[in-house]
Amino acid sequence: MISPLISATELRDRLGTPDLKVLDASWHLDGTDARAAHRRGHIPGAPFFDLDAVSDQATDLPHMLPPVPQFAADMGRLGLRESDEIVVYDTVGLFSAPRAWWMLRTFGAMRARVLDGGLPAWVAAGGAVEAGEVSPAPATFRAVPDATRVVDLGQVSAALAAGTPVLDARGAPRFRGEAPEPRPGLRGGHMPGAVNLPFSELLTSDGRLRPREELAPRLATAAPDGAGLPIATCGSGVTAAILVLALEVLGRKARLYDGSWAEWGTRPGTPIVAGP
Known part of the structure; x- marks a missing residue:
């Protein structure tokens, strides 16, 4: 099975590979606006994975796993297929990205990985950063949950x-x-x-x-x-x-x-x- 971790240097060297997708899955317990930080700077081509929005909206518990159809639709809007190699990162290093990785793997994206060290490691490795919104072309994500x-x-x-x-x-x-x-x-x-x-x-x-x-x-x-x-x-x-x-x-x-x-x-x- 593919390693759950990927280094910043490997990602830098492979960025742009057709079936390799990157997601900014930043989230902060103190309420810091992660989406605003994403707009200020993110790994090129990486859309924002909103942990609170990609969750079950019918419960009083925070960011619980969403229903299967919702997760599939949310990932499709992010331009993802379950067969893609999906690299998730956050701006802290390792904090919220593993949660998005776990969700992806739980719904069948078995090539999902975490960027070790997150955005700080990416910048330290000489990776480029871009600003603005990312609007990927929609894709079909076939979610198969693993209970x-x-x-x-x-x-x-x-x-x-x-x-x-x-x-x-x-x-x-x-x-x-x-x-x-x-x-x-x-x-x-x-x-x-x-x-x-x-x-x-x-x-x-x-x-x-x-x-x-x-x-x-x-x-x-x-x-x-x-x-x-x-x-x-x-x-x-x-x-x-x-x-x-x-x-x-x-x-x-x-x-x-x-x-x-x-x-x-x-x-x-x-x-x-x-x-x-």
Whole structure:
């Protein structure tokens, strides 16, 4: 299977290949306008993947996976086919792009990849940047969802009861309930039995994924082989995808809890633990 990561130099050298498409999937938890930043500068030819718009609009939970027909139509408007090699990036380095990558792969785009280091790495590698809007020619995206890549609240509850690794990508203060959640109405703490693996621990200081030899021991401790197929969770299903990406780089499969803490932390009856 194609590697889930691509370097800035490889992308620079291959940009313009007919079936290689690039997407700006930037999104910011603090509300920074990622679309405006896209208009100011993006990788040439890369349209904007709006994480909030490409989501289920019928739920109160943030950017949940959309219905199959919606995702297919949204990707078609971005000029994508499911058979394309699709490279997603963000302006931070590695933050929201893995979420878009996970969505694409979940809906059958198995050649989707993440630009390691994002736009900063692209610029550092001498890649060009253009301003303005990108309006690609429409295409047909045939979405074929893979239900094995995503889990719901009931499946997470069953996994916790069975001792299956559930990895929480939030920072330690939020995991322990010591720091307030960024969304109103959320209780603090974590799921009983979940393991805290902050996504930042898997990244280098310049926003790239750590080398395999550094990822392997971290993930082996948090999700030992033979303990079951790991589940990644976070605040709203965005940074959990970084954990899924890291596991797939190591040749391991993982599932993502789409509702994440935005769901677990608001639903009545879900058990919560505060502290380590």
